[in-house]
Amino acid sequence: MTEDTGAGESFAAFKDSFSYGSRTDLTFKFLKRLSPEDAARFLQELLGRLGDTCDDGRAERLVDHVCEWQRRAYAETEGPGGSSWTYADGPFTPLKTPVAASRLVLLASSGHFLDGDDPRPFGVADMTQDEAVARIADFLKIEPVLSAIPLDAPRERLRVRHGGYDIRGAEADPNVVFPLERLRELHQDGVVGELAPAAYSFVGACAQTLLLRHAGPAWVARLRAQGADAAVLVPV
Amino acid sequence: MGHVARLLEEAGVATVVVAVRAFERRLGAMSLPRVVLTPHLMGRPLGAPGDSARQRSTLLAALRLFERATEPGAVVAMPGAYRPLRP
Numbered sequence: 001m002t003e004d005t006g007a008g009e010s011f012a013a014f015k016d017s018f019s020y021g022s023r024t025d026l027t028f029k030f031l032k033r034l035s036p037e038d039a040a041r042f043l044q045e046l047l048g049r050l051g052d053t054c055d056d057g058r059a060e061r062l063v064d065h066v067c068e069w070q071r072r073a074y075a076e077t078e079g080p081g082g083s084s085w086t087y088a089d090g091p092f093t094p095l096k097t098p099v100a101a102s103r104l105v106l107l108a109s110s111g112h113f114l115d116g117d118d119p120r121p122f123g124v125a126d127m128t129q130d131e132a133v134a135r136i137a138d139f140l141k142i143e144p145v146l147s148a149i150p151l152d153a154p155r156e157r158l159r160v161r162h163g164g165y166d167i168r169g170a171e172a173d174p175n176v177v178f179p180l181e182r183l184r185e186l187h188q189d190g191v192v193g194e195l196a197p198a199a200y201s202f203v204g205a206c207a208q209t210l211l212l213r214h215a216g217p218a219w220v221a222r223l224r225a226q227g228a229d230a231a232v233l234v235p236v
Numbered sequence: 237m238g239h240v241a242r243l244l245e246e247a248g249v250a251t252v253v254v255a256v257r258a259f260e261r262r263l264g265a266m267s268l269p270r271v272v273l274t275p276h277l278m279g280r281p282l283g284a285p286g287d288s289a290r291q292r293s294t295l296l297a298a299l300r301l302f303e304r305a306t307e308p309g310a311v312v313a314m315p316g317a318y319r320p321l322r323p
Contacts, residue, residue, distance in 0.1 A: 027278070030258075060319065063277070067318050070278050074258040085238065090267035091245035092308035099299045109237050165279040173285035182282070182291045191299065204237060212239040219240065220247045230250040230302055232295070235237035235259065236279055 015039040026166040030073035105196035108234035109204025111162030113147035132163035144206035164205035196226040238266035
């Protein structure tokens, strides 16, 4: 038996390539956040579970494994894709009326917009998801754009594009991250008093300082103008 | 999104954040008033595609937090697991 001593790809480069590299897969970009030892453990255990699934077909163990290691990879706030924003305390507004008598607004950083209202990042018309992924570094430098989506917008008119996460689930069903239909149902059932005339979405992979200092305050004014008492916020 | 939550709270709009538990530390560092953490796959914080029952129950947990939280820092972990619907 001989060992390959050539200039082959290292395991570290392999695991990192899933995060905006030659093997980009945003469900598995967390591998870059893991040490090579932990990434190897993740893959070994994944294959072990896959072997078991070949016999009994129970794929839940695979899903659980991926969810758990995503959690572990992001357990630290620092690192690639992490955040250094830390506050010792924060503001708190009690809801003054029961939810059944309040007006709610939905805001998600999911990258949804209405067909015909493409925010055209960087002036690009009809940017694809692949193009957004390729330009993630550019997105992280710009101020986010808020897209308003009318409350009664049909699912067929929703579009999603976001270079920071795997949008396959959101494409199959926007409610996985932009639960407008579920909120409409809760309103119809009387659980929610009122819904704001529009829901909102933006690409959360953006310049955080510009979001905090410029875009955010303007958005707050827009939401308050809609009479919102409370906001359901969904980050991705 | 943590920044938006803080700005809204400062402006008198109550907020609840619904996020996958992978973001627990990041959101915790931002001292947000109300957070629901779900054991779901990233990019699907409400539940799996087509699983309207799970999506609804996640939202209900968030709405309950509006009325139960009397001070900042209320964090609720959704029980269960991420389960794609079988075709």
